[in-house]
Amino acid sequence: MRNFQYIRAADIDQAIALHARGARDADTVFLAGGTTLLDLMKLDVMRPIQVVDINRIGLDRVEVLDDGRVRIGAMVSNTELARHPHIVQHHPALSQSILSGASTQLRNKATTAGNVMQRVRCGYFRDGVSPCNKRAPGSGCAAIDGLNRNVHAVLGGSEHCIATHPSDMCVAMIAIGATVHVQGPNGKRDLPFADFHLLPGNTPWKETALGDDELITHITLDAPMAGSRSAYLKLRDRTSYQFALASSAVIVALDGDTVRDVRIALGGVSTRPWRAPDAEAVLRGQTLSEALVSQAAAAAMHGAQSYGQNGFKILLGQQAVMRNLSQLLQLRT
Structure with missing residues (x-):
């Protein structure tokens, strides 16, 4: 060091x-x-x-606001957030996503803002010598033609980078909807969570919309969807301390057998936390059926691109959505 x-x-x-x-x-x-x-x-x-x-510096409180939103301090530990009674009851997908990540010791230490800001787990980024546009802009991306099975994306990549965003928590947050509050020398500003993480495009070294001198102070979750239930499903090689090969956060509200509203997000398959509006559109306002759920799962992976070893993630991403939706609907019945 x-x-x-x-x-x-x-x-x-x-x-x-x-x-x-x-x-x-x-x-x-x-x-x-x-x-x-x-x-x-x-x-x-x-x-x-x-x-x-x-x-x-403080910033270590979870506050439930009068309108149902939740204001989370940047320094709230992952364990505290996952175990908070309001989160467990009203945002179970978020609690489950955090508890599925890392280890107990790491969750006790890791913070909410740190989780949002964590760097990719691509081996070529972390080895310090391989071509990597995140670490050494303009050097290339060794993962595209290299070992890309585990932590490389089939959604949202570019010729300059295909590393997946590693967070489980962020997948649930983008499904729920949230606002990132930041503060810097020029004052405070609010950023929609959906716009906070950037696609790699031509500038993969720029990972977030956070300014160079800005600090995340809080994240505010949207109010829970009325009459909904939610879950997080993580598919991985082993169940202990492993990053997702594919994951999904699903929030669904039904009127009888009709989907009143739904939110679907994916992890492990994309370069940033990935909301799936095409899949949501397939389900919203429709009568539930196995065929409809399968159609929505396929829509969630629309535009996916295989880079060789990670091609299996296209079908696995569909499974993450289909299994999660099916389990939630079984719970409701």
């Missing part, structure tokens, strides 16, 4: 000021749980000169 300057911030304003001051001369980063950052620093993939510790 390379030498770096460590500074502990006392409050939000000081954290932003320290980060902005360090950014003028060299790379500077915020340290929250550190479950991704410290790994990448040890691997010499990230080389910050200054680290600003934000563990004592």
Whole structure:
């Protein structure tokens, strides 16, 4: 690990000021749980000169608002969020998604904002030497013609990057709907969660809409869909500490046998948390049937592209949606 300057911030304003001051001369980063950052620093993939510790600036509360929305502080641990009674009752897909990720020890340390900001698990990004446009812009993407079975996307990729976004939590959040609140030297602003993570396109090193000097302070979840139930389904090689090969977050509300409303999101198959509006449109307002669910699952993977070893994810993504929907509907009956 390379030498770096460590500074502990006392409050939000000081954290932003320290980060902005360090950014003028060299790379500077915020340290929250550190479950991704410290790994990448040890691997010499990230080389910050200054680290600003934000563990004592507050932002560690979960607040249920009067209108049914939930305001989550950036420093709320993954464990606390997953176990919060309101989340368990009203957003079970979110609770399940968090508990399906990492290990108990990591969830105890990892934070909500850190989960949103975590970097990809592509081996070519993390090895420090292979061509990788995220790590070394313009060097190429070794994954496209290389080993791309596990953590590489069939949706949302480009010729410059096909690494999947690794978060389980974010898949549930994009299905629920949320707002990311950020603060920087120029003040505060709100970003729709659906627009926060960027497609790689021609600039895969730019992963989010967060400004260089901005800090996530909160994430506000939309109010739960009336009369709905939800679930998160994760398909992976093993059930312990494994990233998704394909996953789905599904929220559905029925009027009898008719789908009143539905939200579907995918993980493990895409370069960012992936909402599936085509699949939702197939179901919304329709009478349920096995054929309809199968049609929706196929629509969820519309536009998917195989890069060789990861081609099986196209069908697996459909299975993640179809099985999740089927299980939810069985629970309702």
